[in-house]
Amino acid sequence: MKRQMTPKERMAIDRVKMPEQDPQRRIGNFEEVNQGLNEEQAIREAQRCLLCKNRPCVAGCPVRVRIPEFIAALAEGDLPEAARILLADNTLPAVCGRVCPQESQCEKVCVRGNKGAPVAIGYLERFVADWALAHPEKLHKESQPTPTGKKVAIVGSGPAGLTMAGELARKGHGVTLFEALHDTGGVLRYGIPEFRLPKRIVDIEVKRLKDLGVNIECNVVVGKTLTLDELREEFDAVFIGNGAGLPIMLNIDGENLKGVYSANEYLTRVNLMAAWRNDVPTPIIHGKHVAVIGGGNTAMDAVRTSRRLGAEQSIIVYRRTEAEMPARIEEIHHAKEEGIEFILLAAPVKILGDENGWVKGLLCQRMELGEPDASGRRRPVPIEGETFTLDVDVVVNAIGTRANPLLTATAPDLKLNKWGNIETDEHGATNLPGVFAGGDIVRGGATVILAMGDGKSSAQAIDAYLSQKN
Amino acid sequence: MFEVLQNDTLAPNVHRMVIRAPRIAKARQPGQFVIVHPEEGGERIPLTIGDADPQAGTITLFIQAVGASTLKIVNTPVGGSIRDIAGPLGKATEIEQWGRVACVGGGLGTAVLYPLAKALAESGNEVTTIIGGRSKPFIILAEELAAFSTEVLVATEDGSQGQQGFVTNVLQDLIDNPDKRPSAVFAIGPVPMMRAVAELTRPYGIKTIVSLNPIMIDGTGMCGGCRVKVGDETKFACVDGPEFDGHLVDFGLLMDRLSMYRDTEAKILEELPKELRDKIIKVKR
Ligand SMILES: Cc1cc2nc3c(=O)[nH]c(=O)nc-3n(C[C@H](O)[C@H](O)[C@H](O)COP(=O)(O)OP(=O)(O)OC[C@H]3O[C@@H](n4cnc5c(N)ncnc54)[C@H](O)[C@@H]3O)c2cc1C
Ligand SMILES: Cc1cc2nc3c(=O)[nH]c(=O)nc-3n(C[C@H](O)[C@H](O)[C@H](O)COP(=O)(O)OP(=O)(O)OC[C@H]3O[C@@H](n4cnc5c(N)ncnc54)[C@H](O)[C@@H]3O)c2cc1C
Ligand code: SF4
Ligand code: SF4
Ligand code: FES
Numbered sequence: 001m002k003r004q005m006t007p008k009e010r011m012a013i014d015r016v017k018m019p020e021q022d023p024q025r026r027i028g029n030f031e032e033v034n035q036g037l038n039e040e041q042a043i044r045e046a047q048r049c050l051l052c053k054n055r056p057c058v059a060g061c062p063v064r065v066r067i068p069e070f071i072a073a074l075a076e077g078d079l080p081e082a083a084r085i086l087l088a089d090n091t092l093p094a095v096c097g098r099v100c101p102q103e104s105q106c107e108k109v110c111v112r113g114n115k116g117a118p119v120a121i122g123y124l125e126r127f128v129a130d131w132a133l134a135h136p137e138k139l140h141k142e143s144q145p146t147p148t149g150k151k152v153a154i155v156g157s158g159p160a161g162l163t164m165a166g167e168l169a170r171k172g173h174g175v176t177l178f179e180a181l182h183d184t185g186g187v188l189r190y191g192i193p194e195f196r197l198p199k200r201i202v203d204i205e206v207k208r209l210k211d212l213g214v215n216i217e218c219n220v221v222v223g224k225t226l227t228l229d230e231l232r233e234e235f236d237a238v239f240i241g242n243g244a245g246l247p248i249m250l251n252i253d254g255e256n257l258k259g260v261y262s263a264n265e266y267l268t269r270v271n272l273m274a275a276w277r278n279d280v281p282t283p284i285i286h287g288k289h290v291a292v293i294g295g296g297n298t299a300m301d302a303v304r305t306s307r308r309l310g311a312e313q314s315i316i317v318y319r320r321t322e323a324e325m326p327a328r329i330e331e332i333h334h335a336k337e338e339g340i341e342f343i344l345l346a347a348p349v350k351i352l353g354d355e356n357g358w359v360k361g362l363l364c365q366r367m368e369l370g371e372p373d374a375s376g377r378r379r380p381v382p383i384e385g386e387t388f389t390l391d392v393d394v395v396v397n398a399i400g401t402r403a404n405p406l407l408t409a410t411a412p413d414l415k416l417n418k419w420g421n422i423e424t425d426e427h428g429a430t431n432l433p434g435v436f437a438g439g440d441i442v443r444g445g446a447t448v449i450l451a452m453g454d455g456k457s458s459a460q461a462i463d464a465y466l467s468q469k470n
Numbered sequence: 471m472f473e474v475l476q477n478d479t480l481a482p483n484v485h486r487m488v489i490r491a492p493r494i495a496k497a498r499q500p501g502q503f504v505i506v507h508p509e510e511g512g513e514r515i516p517l518t519i520g521d522a523d524p525q526a527g528t529i530t531l532f533i534q535a536v537g538a539s540t541l542k543i544v545n546t547p548v549g550g551s552i553r554d555i556a557g558p559l560g561k562a563t564e565i566e567q568w569g570r571v572a573c574v575g576g577g578l579g580t581a582v583l584y585p586l587a588k589a590l591a592e593s594g595n596e597v598t599t600i601i602g603g604r605s606k607p608f609i610i611l612a613e614e615l616a617a618f619s620t621e622v623l624v625a626t627e628d629g630s631q632g633q634q635g636f637v638t639n640v641l642q643d644l645i646d647n648p649d650k651r652p653s654a655v656f657a658i659g660p661v662p663m664m665r666a667v668a669e670l671t672r673p674y675g676i677k678t679i680v681s682l683n684p685i686m687i688d689g690t691g692m693c694g695g696c697r698v699k700v701g702d703e704t705k706f707a708c709v710d711g712p713e714f715d716g717h718l719v720d721f722g723l724l725m726d727r728l729s730m731y732r733d734t735e736a737k738i739l740e741e742l743p744k745e746l747r748d749k750i751i752k753v754k755r
Binding site: 180181182218219220221224225226245246247249255256258259261262264265268269273274277279280281282283285356357404405406 | 493494497507511512513514538539553554555556557558559687688690691692693694695697699704709723726727729730731734735738
């Protein structure tokens with residue numbers, strides 16, 4: 001056994017820097033920006049962890065990954081053990097290590113961060129997860145569960161549904177996952193771009209589920225192809241994880257001009273339908289000057305995508321200031337490196353068109369911050385008379401999404417809240433016996449890890465429900 | 471994968487395909503459509519469900535090859551299969567007791583009209599069908615429609631079949647005849663045709679339903695790409711339609727938005743083998 005490092009030695013190490021693709025180069029491709037740590041970097045970073053007794057980082061993680069434990073194994077160079085711990089707590093660590101807002105969760109409360117920078121938990125999670133994906137033969141073999149004979153239907157193959165599928169299959173239940181689109185992954189597939197989350201990773205995760213015996217059926221739109229009632233008849237329990245995919249429109253003049261996209265359409269064309277490749281027929285308007293409205297992850301993904309599609313100028317238009325932006329700090333930082341312009345305290349008023357119905361400009365209203373609103377953030381208020389026009393040929397609306405009523409409209413007995421989200425108890429149980437729900441359809445637009453957390457906790461509730469139901 | 475059981479050519483570039491899709495066949499109602507995704511990385515193409523046989527577990531699609539994706543679909547041989555078909559999508563036609571209705575189909579729109587006309591007739595309406603096309607080879611489904619229509623009237627631009635002229639001329643005659651005047655009109659075809667029908671019936675206050683065909687992606691209300699303007703409201707055709715009150719539809723906007731990818735489509739067409747390209751250009755004209 002190696003000598004344990006002293007806290008002082010640990011404190012002396014500086015936080016690792018993620019190797020990144022050079023900004024000038026990466027705006028010309030869709031390859032991943034963050035290149036991942038090498039083993040030496042990862043082990044050294046792992047040695048920074050103080051292995052705190054009270055483990056605040058674990059409480060900061062919505063699925064309670066045993067952070068110090070997996071990091072300790074990594075620091076020892078015992079990757080199979082690190083992977084075992086991580087995979088037991090988090091079904092999609094290669095995804096979370098890339099897209100989790102670590103800075104506001106596990107790393108935010110990391111003790112190491114009281115003096116200097118927190119341990120790069122996300123980077124380490126990604127490192128271990130990628131190692132596990134590359135070395136399946138070195139992983140601890142999962143024991144094959146005994147089939148219970150119970151059948152569960154899952155609606156939606158986003159992070160909530162995928163997590164649920166894995167959890168239930170490991171308990172021996174027969175799982176069928178229904179997905180409306182022609183491919184799996186939900187937002188991981190159609191929303192988050194290749195340069196942040198390579199689709200190869202989603203593919204591997206999905207394959208792992210198939211190997212566990214999960215039956216995946218794409219092209220099934222629940223509410224249309226099959227109804228919730230039909231699922232309830234055929235299956236012993238149903239989990240609904242259909243996300244919050246309905247775009248909120250701007251409701252301003254010019255919104256129907258050619259060249260105006262919802263972020264959902266823009267990103268779906270590029271990601272799910274691969275418009276970024278030039279060997280596929282999917283068309284997309286490659287703007288020269290692109291304005292993206294919004295300040296969240298979706299807005300950053302869209303604006304950085306536009307740059308990669310060849311825009312000379314890509315602009316974020318956001319009605320508050322950078323401090324209020326909901327996007328991850330890393331995304332904002334990367335966007336800036338890529339030459340994205342930020343026009344803050346500005347709200348769209350009207351989209352201007354040319355005589356052929358194409359976008360030619362965006363009229364904006366200058367804003368200032370007033371009193372805090374219900375969310376605690378200062379409310380943007382218009383500065384009377386101050387407007388300006390941006391000359392742009394593509395406008396992408398990334399102001400947000402809501403619950404899509406397609407499924408719920410055909411299930412009138414299912415209890416919803418006033419925004420159309422499904423109401424559940426803390427275990428994800430809805431008002432209908434045997435029907436559970438989680439992820440964005442319950443929370444509204446949230447995060448990958450919260451959706452996964454819901455999948456995990458509801459899986460326990462479903463398992464309990466199934467064992468008392470004969 | 472969805473197996474192709476039958477694939478016939480009805481008119482130049484117009485195919486009737488029977489495909490195994492048991493769940494869709496069972497759930498489908500007239501007026502609904504599917505989204506077909508023929509290949510990885512390909513477009514998602516909305517197509518009306520022309521007919522369905524829930525017992526046999528099959529659906530029938532009528533497809534006009536107008537571009538690379540539809541061409542790919544119609545070139546799937548019997549015994550071959552189509553990668554993805556999702557549906558049934560959209561609202562079903564609201565079948566009411568209108569008494570006498572006129573169903574007007576233009577070009578391929580006739581195929582989209584077929585299930586609707588059939589459903590109207592089956593529920594007791596007296597259906598007069600008007601079909602139009604450029605010339606005789608483009609007139610499709612006349613016999614099938616005759617099976618349940620009181621009358622099938624044909625109009626061709628060159629007079630090679632039926633009356634010479636447009637479907638609107640024939641419809642005008644019906645309206646002018648007190649014994650035949652319809653109390654509702656269903657019009658499906660190229661946008662200019664639907665617009666002309668809506669303009670024709672407007673002064674008479676005859677309810678006119680049209681089926682809109684904007685560019686779609688998901689078909690489930692998730693992208694907003696299919697938005698159309700109806701009255702003062704923006705609607706998503708895939709979930710709020712595809713059928714709307716023709717007197718309220720902004721046809722100009724629909725036509726304009728349909729041209730959004732014209733350049734890309736032209737480029738893709740350029741890359742097709744010459745023989746196929748010519749075939750398509752002839753139909754598109
Ligand atoms: C562009 C973008 C970037 C984001 N970036 C981040 C990030 O960096 N970090 C982060 O933590 N979060 C991010 N988020 C948020 C995160 O992706 C979501 O919170 C998360 O994906 C929600 O998971 P879910 O499983 O509830 O639903 P989704 O991922 O939305 O999946 C729902 C699935 O259900 C399917 N479905 C819908 N209706 C039906 C039906 N009727 N029948 C069958 N299937 C149906 C959908 O097609 C979809 O595949 C981002 C979101 C977007 C849009
Ligand atoms: C609800 C609905 C029902 C339809 N039913 C039928 C039908 O039963 N039979 C049939 O032959 N056609 C039908 N269409 C039209 C059909 O979807 C288009 O002809 C097809 O998408 C053209 O694709 P392409 O790649 O072959 O041609 P392209 O060369 O790409 O396009 C030719 C033209 O088709 C339109 N178009 C292109 N992509 C789409 C798209 N994803 N969605 C809608 N329109 C598009 C555009 O106006 C374009 O200019 C329907 C459309 C809708 C919206
Ligand atoms: S899942 Fe997210 S919050 Fe949890 S440890 Fe990993 S990066 Fe941190
Ligand atoms: S809080 Fe930070 S330093 Fe402490 S155990 Fe967690 S990761 Fe390590
Ligand atoms: S096709 Fe996407 S919302 Fe209608």
